[in-house]
Every structure is written in C-alpha cells, then in structure tokens.
Amino acid sequence: MNKSLWHKAKEFIIDFYKETGKPGEKAKKRLQEIHKEIEQTGSYSHKTEELEYGAKLAWRNSNKCIGRLFWQTLHVFDERQAKTEEDIFSALERHLMFAENKGKIRPAITIFRPSEPGKEEVRIWNHQLLRYAGYGNAGDPHSYIFTKKCEALGWRGKGGNFDLLPWVVQIGDRPPVWKNVPPDCRLEVNISHPEYDWFKDLRLKWYTIPLISDMKLEIGGIVFKAAPFNGWYMGTEIGARNFADEDRYNLLPVIAEKMKLDMKHSFNLWKDRALIELNAAILFSFKEQGITIVDHHTAARQHRVFEQNEEAAGRKVTGDWTWLIPPLSPATTHIFHRSYKNIVQSPNFFYQETPYQS
Numbered sequence: 001m002n003k004s005l006w007h008k009a010k011e012f013i014i015d016f017y018k019e020t021g022k023p024g025e026k027a028k029k030r031l032q033e034i035h036k037e038i039e040q041t042g043s044y045s046h047k048t049e050e051l052e053y054g055a056k057l058a059w060r061n062s063n064k065c066i067g068r069l070f071w072q073t074l075h076v077f078d079e080r081q082a083k084t085e086e087d088i089f090s091a092l093e094r095h096l097m098f099a100e101n102k103g104k105i106r107p108a109i110t111i112f113r114p115s116e117p118g119k120e121e122v123r124i125w126n127h128q129l130l131r132y133a134g135y136g137n138a139g140d141p142h143s144y145i146f147t148k149k150c151e152a153l154g155w156r157g158k159g160g161n162f163d164l165l166p167w168v169v170q171i172g173d174r175p176p177v178w179k180n181v182p183p184d185c186r187l188e189v190n191i192s193h194p195e196y197d198w199f200k201d202l203r204l205k206w207y208t209i210p211l212i213s214d215m216k217l218e219i220g221g222i223v224f225k226a227a228p229f230n231g232w233y234m235g236t237e238i239g240a241r242n243f244a245d246e247d248r249y250n251l252l253p254v255i256a257e258k259m260k261l262d263m264k265h266s267f268n269l270w271k272d273r274a275l276i277e278l279n280a281a282i283l284f285s286f287k288e289q290g291i292t293i294v295d296h297h298t299a300a301r302q303h304r305v306f307e308q309n310e311e312a313a314g315r316k317v318t319g320d321w322t323w324l325i326p327p328l329s330p331a332t333t334h335i336f337h338r339s340y341k342n343i344v345q346s347p348n349f350f351y352q353e354t355p356y357q358s
C-alpha cells in the first residue's frame, strides 16, 4: 500500500467534497473506492469532476500568479486517454483553438495521462507551446538550449527573431517526435505604438497566448507531467521582461535611440522612459488587434478581489510577493505594500526536470 499517496488522496477528496458542497457520506464511499484501487494497482484514477476541480485548485494555489481571481473559469480538457504522439498533437491544437476564441482568450488546461507504475510517461519538451527559437545571434536567448535540441532532432529554423519552435512530444522511452506548429495556431500580434510612428518599423511581434507546457500538475498525490495550461498575458511580461531583459531581447537601447534619449548617463532615466513606451506599445497593440491582455494596475486590483474572496471563504491567502509585484511601478499597486505567506498547498503546479539533457 502506497501510504503517502493514500494520505494525499484523502486530503484532496475531503477538500473536494467539502468545497463543492457534496454530502459527506459520498466522500466516505469514494475514499473506500480509492483505497481499494491503490491497494490493487498502486495508484488511482480521478473522476472527471475531481480532475477538473483539482486543476482549478492548482491555479488558485499558484502563489506566483497575479491572475488567480479567475481560477474557477479554467476550462479543463481531460485527455488522459490520448495514446499516440498524433493524439497528443491534435489535443494541443484543440487546446490552442479553444483558448484563442477569436482574441477573447479563455484560460484552459489539457491534462494528459499521469505517471503511473509500469506505464509509459507523456512528456512535452517545450517550455511554452508558442515560443520563439534562440540562435545565439538572433531570436529569444531563453530558447537557446531547446532550439539546439530541436535542431538535433532535424528541425531547421529560419534564423530570425520570431521563429516559432516546433512541438516536441515524447512517450516513454520512445524517441521524441516533433511537429511544426499548425498554421491555425500561429497567433501573433504586430507591435506598434499609439503615438510613435517609427515603432512599427522595429518589426516586433509577440504570440498571443502564454501556454506553459513544462510544469507538472499534482492533484491528490497523482502527478501529471504533461498538463499544459494558459491564461492571457499581463503586458509587463512582454514589455518589461521578454523584450527588456538584457539576457532576452534587450530592446531598451534600441528604443531609447529611436526616442533620441541620451544613453551616456542613467541620470535622465532613459531606460525607464524607453520601458514605459515599450509597455504602452504592447498594451495598445494587443487591444487594437482585439486580443485579451491586462495591464498591471488592473491585474493587481483583480488580485485584491481574489484576496477578499479567499478571506470571505475562510481561507488564508498565500502568495509569493517577489513574483506578485509587477516589474513596472510595483509600488503603485497594493501588492507592494502588504506581505503574503508563501505556503505551498496542494493541488499545485511545480517545476520539474527537463526531459532532455541540458
């Protein structure tokens, strides 16, 4: 009998029945069933409603996420029956098409079969399902190692700044299989500025949907190593990090030059000025092209409502302050001025080792 699995299952099932208002006797019966299943097989399988609620709780418990107000709206695709690489690729495509929703982005998660004793594991090699290659002299440096892996598998990129990486899926010990992102999933926004006409000439773009595919999901002791999920972007993720970090696209000097700012001294705040205009451009462009995006002031207010909801429900709000504060003007949000206990609760999402050698 796997004792620790049983304990985790019990904790989750009790929470599930309590929070969803189902009668206690049913929980008892379900627990007996699970106990037997663990005894016989070494594991147990969630009912669809348990899986759905578990995934939502994992989002609610994600201490780094400022967008958690919407945890109950998460759409769960139960793809535990997917067997072949082709099954998995088509599930990923369905997920992206659902999430895109003509620009009105919907949060969703696709859950593939969990790791179980004696069964082949499903792994997605990508960090996100939409992500740009990094070649060393072009593209996104964050993708450098994974890009090399894709090349070793036979994929060839164009060597540009915004080449979408292929999807790479591996089942058990079989060799990984890659596939180019299907044309209908290549959803991107061209970046322009509401006042600076030259901005569009920088030919910047970004993909519309942040879809994390390398974290593991844990629900009631069951571990899903392949459970890609998406929300929508907060502007600063692109404007204050992806495009601004020196070890990412490092665009502040490029923009400051166009703005004719003196870059010899930091005293005139050229970096900050470039940063503001870059972030204004991101928000403007997504909005103009009808793609959901949230600014950090709105997101912080939404997180405050989340905090109030949690307290009203009798739960302690947990959070990781270092992640929750936005990278732009943090002290203009309430988050900066309070503290959070960074207690890790289950269900949750966790980092895991990459399936490839790095």
Ligand code: ARG
Binding pocket: 067, 128, 210, 212, 230, 231, 232, 233, 234, 237, 238, 242
């Ligand atoms: N920060 C990551 C990126 O810029 C995305 C992380 C998830 N973000 C989200 N809004 N759900 O690509």
